[in-house]
Amino acid sequence: MEFKLILKKLNNSISPKEELVFKAWYQEKKEHRQFFNNVKANYNKNIEIVDIEEAWQKIVDRIDKPKPHKTYWKFAVASVIVGLLGTGYFLKDNILGDSIEKKSVIINENSILPGIDKAILTLEDGSQIALEKGASFQNNNVNSNGEQLVYSSKAKVSKEIVYNYLTIPRGGEFYIVLSDGTQVWLNSESQLKYPVSFKEGDTRKVELVYGEAYFDVSPSMEHKGSKFMVLNESQSIEVLGTEFNIKAYKDETNIYTTLVEGKVLVKSPTQNQVLKPKQQANLNLQDKSMSVATVNVYNEVSWKEGVFSFKGKPLKEIMKIVSRWYDIDVVFENKELENITFKGVLGKNQELEEILMTIKTLSILEDFEINNKTIILK
Incomplete structure (x- = not known):
């Protein structure tokens, strides 16, 4: 090995x-x-x-x-x-096969590589800039080396707040520093709306339109007491200076807000909830109910450190996360696989075949097929 x-x-x-x-x-x-x-x-x-x-x-x-x-x-x-097969391990609910049969694996396309730093920046005039390694961009308010986007803290504030959008496609992620110094890590298939500069004295507001983002918020004391809010169609989060993660994908029926440090107030149409560190608010979008639980923070936010950490998650949920990162579709030919749960760690820099072979080697999968951008699990 x-x-x-x-x-x-x-x-x-x-x-x-x-x-x-x-x-x-x-x-x-x-x-x-x-x-x-x-x-x-x-x-x-x-x-x-x-x-x-x-x-x-x-x-x-x-x-x-x-x-x-x-x-x-x-x-x-x-x-x-x-x-x-890479910087990762998987364990199947306390069962590790004593013998592993060699089975055929069908691969009908070139290797599927992991995601990279890439995003689309939409400026206030509607023009779009592709951000990725090797493609730099700069104007009066912002500059990018293709791997991160940094807004100037000295940008002049116009009478009307001007907004930019940062859109992360499937197979991408990106890091941005807002004009107030707040740091945001955006995961695959996410979009953030934010002001080019914040108006002094007013609440600093950004919107996670969809997807997943980790926020390290610049403290209110550095901005004359100005609060910071993250808006979403279904909830808002008010903070004074903290670190937290929001997961609000369009194809999911729940929004998860995980507090790492500090204190946040999560507001939904039906209730408000103050979170303490290591707590996660789970907002059900169907009935608007909200529950709070203590979670392993590392498992929830490790994605921004280049690692996927799973503990007791079903394969269906794991493959949904994997599909966003590798920009693929997943089909479960064997439906019984969907609810098998695992605990394990995956390095995000592996090729997709390495991840699938790791799972298969542990006798979790009978077989798999890669056909263009579709993975069939058997």
């Missing part, structure tokens, strides 16, 4: 992206941390991991008695080093 993250961690040869995968596993459970510390205490640099069973035997032989139950620790080892 190619990625032996525990050994790389102990050898200080782990890459930044592999470090993200390792941290997700390490922080997930007390038993994982306990296991890593046992391995570290009995580590021998001459150990070479070849496969899961051999890895288990060589590592466990060096761990002092009483030894942990073999089956549990086999999964612990697997969850780290099974990133064999």
Whole structure:
């Protein structure tokens, strides 16, 4: 296997992206941390991991008695080093196939590459600018190197507020700094409407028209007490200075607002709810009801760090996220697969085949077919 993250961690040869995968596993459970510390205490640099069973035997032989139950620790080892096809791992609800049959995989098109930094900037006069690596843009108020968009804090405010739109297509993501210093990370298939400059003393308002965005809001104290609001067709969020994530896709029936730091007030047509850090508001768009739950923040916002972290999500939901990033369509030929749940971490820089092969290798899929931009899961 190619990625032996525990050994790389102990050898200080782990890459930044592999470090993200390792941290997700390490922080997930007390038993994982306990296991890593046992391995570290009995580590021998001459150990070479070849496969899961051999890895288990060589590592466990060096761990002092009483030894942990073999089956549990086999999964612990697997969850780290099974990133064999990229910086990612998947576990299927405590079931890891003992034997893996080789099955045919049909690929009728070139490799499907992961998404990149790209967006469409729509200016106040309606003109559109394609933003992507290698294509720079600049005017009096904003400049872009093709990978980020930064608005000037010194832009003059006209009597009438002027708005720009930033639209992220499927297969893209983008980072923007608003004129007040607020940072926004936009995920695939998203659109943000915002002023070129904010009027001093007025509430700073932007609109997440659709999609997903992570906000790191410039504090009110730096703007003479001016509040910051994120609007959406179905809700609004009022903040004083905080970090939070909003997921409001057009093809979903719920809006999820996750608070990372600070304090926000989520307003819907039927109720208002103040969120504390690590809480998530779930607004049901069908009946307008809102519920609040404590969540693992890392799983909700890791997408902006180049990682997809899933915990107990059904494959149908996972593939919806994957389809936006790779700009593909997914068909479940075997409908029973839709509701199988997993926990795992995926690096967003992998080719699509690597992700599908990882899932297939763990005996989650019988087979899959890539036909142009359509993936068929069997």
